[in-house]
Amino acid sequence: MAKGKDLKKEWDAFIQTESEQAFYDLYDHYHDYLMYIGVQKEIPIEKVKDCINDLFLYVFENRIKLQTVNHHHNYLVTIFLRSLFRKERFSSEESLLLDDEQLPDMPAYPSAEALYIQQNVQEQVAQILKNYIDRLSLTQAKMVYQKFYLGLTYEEIAQANGVAVKTVYNTILQAVAKLKKLIGTEHIGILSATSFPLLGALFLFFLRIL
Amino acid sequence: MTDDEVAQFIHQESFLNYCFNRNDEDVRYWEKWLAQNPEHVLQVEAMKQMLILMAEESRERLKQQHFSELQDRIAQSGQRQIIRKIRIWPRIAAAASILVFLSIGGYFLLHKKQPPQQIAQNHQPEIKPGGNKAILTLSNGQVISLTDAKKGKVAAQGNTIVNKTAAGVIEYATTKENSDNAVQPIYNTLSTPRGGRFEGKLPDGTYVILDAASSIKYQVNTTGKDRLVWITGQVHFNVTYDENHPFYVNVKGQVMKDLGTVFNINAYDDEPIIAVTLEEGSVSVSKGSQSVVLVPGEQAVTKAADNAIRVQQINVDNVIAWTKGQTSFQNEDIQKIMREVSRWYDVDVEYEGQIPNRQFDGSISRNANLSDLLKVLEFDNIHFKVNGKTITVKP
Numbered sequence: 014m015a016k017g018k019d020l021k022k023e024w025d026a027f028i029q030t031e032s033e034q035a036f037y038d039l040y041d042h043y044h045d046y047l048m049y050i051g052v053q054k055e056i057p058i059e060k061v062k063d064c065i066n067d068l069f070l071y072v073f074e075n076r077i078k079l080q081t082v083n084h085h086h087n088y089l090v091t092i093f094l095r096s097l098f099r100k101e102r103f104s105s106e107e108s109l110l111l112d113d114e115q116l117p118d119m120p121a122y123p124s125a126e127a128l129y130i131q132q133n134v135q136e137q138v139a140q141i142l143k144n145y146i147d148r149l150s151l152t153q154a155k156m157v158y159q160k161f162y163l164g165l166t167y168e169e170i171a172q173a174n175g176v177a178v179k180t181v182y183n184t185i186l187q188a189v190a191k192l193k194k195l196i197g198t199e200h201i202g203i204l205s206a207t208s209f210p211l212l213g214a215l216f217l218f219f220l221r222i223l
Numbered sequence: 224m225t226d227d228e229v230a231q232f233i234h235q236e237s238f239l240n241y242c243f244n245r246n247d248e249d250v251r252y253w254e255k256w257l258a259q260n261p262e263h264v265l266q267v268e269a270m271k272q273m274l275i276l277m278a279e280e281s282r283e284r285l286k287q288q289h290f291s292e293l294q295d296r297i298a299q300s301g302q303r304q305i306i307r308k309i310r311i312w313p314r315i316a317a318a319a320s321i322l323v324f325l326s327i328g329g330y331f332l333l334h335k336k337q338p339p340q341q342i343a344q345n346h347q348p349e350i351k352p353g354g355n356k357a358i359l360t361l362s363n364g365q366v367i368s369l370t371d372a373k374k375g376k377v378a379a380q381g382n383t384i385v386n387k388t389a390a391g392v393i394e395y396a397t398t399k400e401n402s403d404n405a406v407q408p409i410y411n412t413l414s415t416p417r418g419g420r421f422e423g424k425l426p427d428g429t430y431v432i433l434d435a436a437s438s439i440k441y442q443v444n445t446t447g448k449d450r451l452v453w454i455t456g457q458v459h460f461n462v463t464y465d466e467n468h469p470f471y472v473n474v475k476g477q478v479m480k481d482l483g484t485v486f487n488i489n490a491y492d493d494e495p496i497i498a499v500t501l502e503e504g505s506v507s508v509s510k511g512s513q514s515v516v517l518v519p520g521e522q523a524v525t526k527a528a529d530n531a532i533r534v535q536q537i538n539v540d541n542v543i544a545w546t547k548g549q550t551s552f553q554n555e556d557i558q559k560i561m562r563e564v565s566r567w568y569d570v571d572v573e574y575e576g577q578i579p580n581r582q583f584d585g586s587i588s589r590n591a592n593l594s595d596l597l598k599v600l601e602f603d604n605i606h607f608k609v610n611g612k613t614i615t616v617k618p
Contacts, residue, residue, distance in 0.1 A: 040293070044286050066293045073297055123244045125585070125599060127275045134276065142273075146280035154281050161278035164245055166236060182234055190230045192273065 016118070017046055017086040024085035028076055039089075040069055047093050049119045049163045052173045056097055058155050064096045090116065120164035138196055145192050156184050229266050233274070242271040243278070247540075350593035350609070353435055353567045355391050356419030360412040362443070369393060369413075369421065380409055383426065383443050395426040395443065408446045414438035415456070418569035420545075425452075428463035429470065432546050435566040436491070457489045459546045464504075477510040477525060486517075487543050493562055499523045500542045508532055544586060550596070551586040557605055561616060568593045570612045578605070578618055 020042055026035035044065060051061030068089065072079065082088045131139075146154060159170045160181070171178040232238040240246040241253035257264050356370040359378065367378055369387060377393070378385040384396045393413070415421050415433045422432045425441050427450055433439060437456025450470045462470050464483035472479040474490045475497060484504035490497040499508050501517040508515050508523040511530030517523055522537040544551030550567070552560055560583060561572045567589060587596055597607045597614075608615040 037290070040290055041286070044289060045282070062289050066289065066296060069293055070296050070300065074300060120245045121243070122278075123275065126244070127279050129599070130272050130275055131279060134272075138276075142276050142280055146277065146284055149281075154284055157277055158281040158285050161239070161243070161274055162282040164239075164243060167234075186230060186233065189233055189274070189277070190227060192277065193226050193230055193270075196273070 017042060017089070021085065027072075028080055028082075031076060036069075036073065039072075043069075043089060043093075045163065046119055047090075048159075049165065050090070050093075050116055051097055052159060052163070052165055053117070053169055054097070055169075055173045057174050058159065061097065064093055067096055068093050122162070122164065141195055142192070145195055149188060153184055153188050156181055157188055160185050226266070229263070229270050232267075232270065239274070242274050350568050350570060350612070352589055352591060352593070353418035353420060353569065355421060357413055357415045357421035357433065359385065359393065360414070362409045362411065370419070380411075380443060383409075385411075391422070393421075393423040395424065397426070409443040410440055411443050412438055412440040416569070417566050427465070427468070427470075430461040430463075432459040434458070434545055435569075454488060454490065456491055457487070457545070459485075459487045459543060461485045462504075475527060477508065480507045480509070482506060482516075487546075489542075491562070491566070494559075495526065497525045497527070498542070500537055500539060502539050502543060545589065548589045549586050550589055552583050554582045554584065556580065556582055557600075557616065560600070561614070564593070564596065564614075570614050573613060573615045575608075575615050575617045578616060581605075 020039055023032075023035040023038045026032040027039060047065050047068075048058065048061055051064065052058055056064075071092070072089070079088075134142075146157075149157070156170060159165050160167070167178050167181050171181045174181075237246075237249040237252060240249035244250060253267075257267060359367045359369055361367070361378060361380055363380075365378075369377065372387050374387050374389050374391075376384055377387050382398045384398065386394050386396060388394055413421065413423055413431075413433065415435055415437050417436045419435055420433060422430070424430050425439075426443050429450075431439055434457035437458055438454065439458055440453040442451065445468075448468060450465075450468050451473065452471070453473045455474070458472075460472070460481070462481040462484050464470075464481070470481040472481070472488065474488060477497065479486070479488065479499055482505040484506045485502040486504075486506050487500045487502065488497070489500075499506070499517070500522040501519050503519055506517050508517065508525075510525055510532055513530050513532045515523055515532050515534055517534065520536060520539055522535050522542070524533045524535060525531065538553055541551045541553045545563075550560075550563060557578060558574075564570065565572045570593065583600075585599075587599060593609075593614075597609070601607065604618075606617040608617065
């Protein structure tokens with residue numbers, strides 16, 4: 014999985030030329046990473062989201078001032094953490110210190126395999142799945158995201174969002190079991206048959222890290 | 224097991240770690256479990272795919288929503304007009320057209336009422352991976368193809384018989400004790416072509432695995448104190464330790480002395496370095512007047528041009544993945560990956576245009592066809608043109 018530090022090119026492209034695509038690419042990465050950090054620090058996901066958007070709004074509006082920032086990753090994470098813990102002192106000065114703690118990387122995620130599955134999933138299944146996730150309650154969708162995509166533990170999710178571990182278990186199990194029924198036994202292969210043999214046995218993952 | 228029971232697996236973090244490939248130990252545990260419960264393989268695979276799809280869809284939904292909120296706030300802040308709604312997932316959108324095409328093919332995996340339709344492949348025939356191929360050159364110059372040899376005796380020399388086992392490995396058997404030290408040394412050379420690999424047990428019991436385009440020359444009888452072998456390419460050793468007969472590997476002017484060891488040597492001519500990686504035990508590496516002793520997890524790196532030996536910590540699993548049927552990379556550039564591809568798939572590789580200097584991590588089975596491997600790399604915007612046995616890499 015790409016790391017924030019590797020997005021220097023995108024940062025420069027946004028700061029220097031106001032590239033919207035670069036701005037989105039930064040958001041695309043930091044949305045997940047900061048969500049992970051925030052929830053792990055026991056902050057509810059809604060508040061984490063607000064802090065992420067505060068951060069990106071600030072970056073968007075202060076592009077010119079931020080030209081002095083050299084280490085965009087440290088800068089973004091520091092500002093985010095301050096905002097998360099209500100130490101609101103936004104500034105364009107570069108802060109190199111991430112305090113004394115070393116922040117964890119997100120757990121591994123099989124990006125290439127996921128893309129492969131998405132590209133080869135049967136059309137009917139893709140449609141069922143998209144409709145289904147769109148119809149999940151926001152709470153359910155968020156838990157599924159925190160559990161499966163971010164790879165947080167059941168305990169971390171429960172702690173951050175102020176619910177019992179059992180509630181997280183049940184919410185996610187219900188979401189999985191119901192989708193399983195909707196997809197039904199007829200579509201159990203999920204992927205189109207021609208591409209199925211590639212998975213599991215052969216295909217682990219390849220992903221770009223730089 | 225019912226689907227509901229399979230769904231219960233998601234309460235186990237180890238199962239989720241397996242599905243999302245987050246932890247090697249859990250992946251091994253569940254692979255073992257599946258090997259013992261093969262009747263559940265399809266159910267579990269379907270569950271895994273479903274969970275990955277749920278992860279992706281839920282992420283897309285939330286991020287679209289959150290980004291859209293951000294766009295609204297930017298618009299309200301009056302700084303400027305709303306920034307254009309950027310199409311999220313451009314790559315996946317592009318893939319949608321492929322998706323329709325692919326899904327026309329075999330409809331349901333488990334419903335065999337209709338045979339799956341064959342999708343027209345492009346005109347290139349599949350390039351298959353390498354396999355068990357080798358030749359054995361005897362001391363009299365006779366060359367025996369081990370690829371085609373049936374199991375059983377493949378050659379006899381003096382007191383020694385060479386057998387190919389049912390598992391496709393060669394072994395030496397001595398009919399009589401080699402007691403006469405006056406006899407001339409008899410050398411054999413085991414070599415693999417491009418697209419071949421082979422395993423063998425040397426006469427002293429040392430077990431070797433040869434990667435593609437590699438060779439090892441060794442003595443069949445015992446005439447002196449030292450056991451000497453010469454190699455080219457990449458060879459994995461599991462040496463039978465014998466205090467009285469030290470084991471030396473010679474490669475390109477450097478010497479490895481085994482001190483009871485499992486190790487890997489990569490010394491291909493087209494690689495810029497020679498890498499000796501120690502898995503277990505101890506080995507000393509000498510070049511010119513320099514000498515180092517490795518501990519497990521270390522790699523000694525040398526270059527043809529000078530006598531310096533550099534020692535570094537290395538992920539050993541990655542280095543020896545090839546011996547376990549995997550192609551595995553960590554922070555490797557595309558050129559290094561393609562050199563291995565060229566040897567294993569017996570193809571030539573050319574480059575066109577400015578290839579971005581990126582590094583790759585990952586792993587794929589060595590049983591995969593070349594097109595599968597290239598497809599995987601193409602996810603990362605490296606492109607390939609296959610023409611016969613020539614692959615052109617393009618940005």
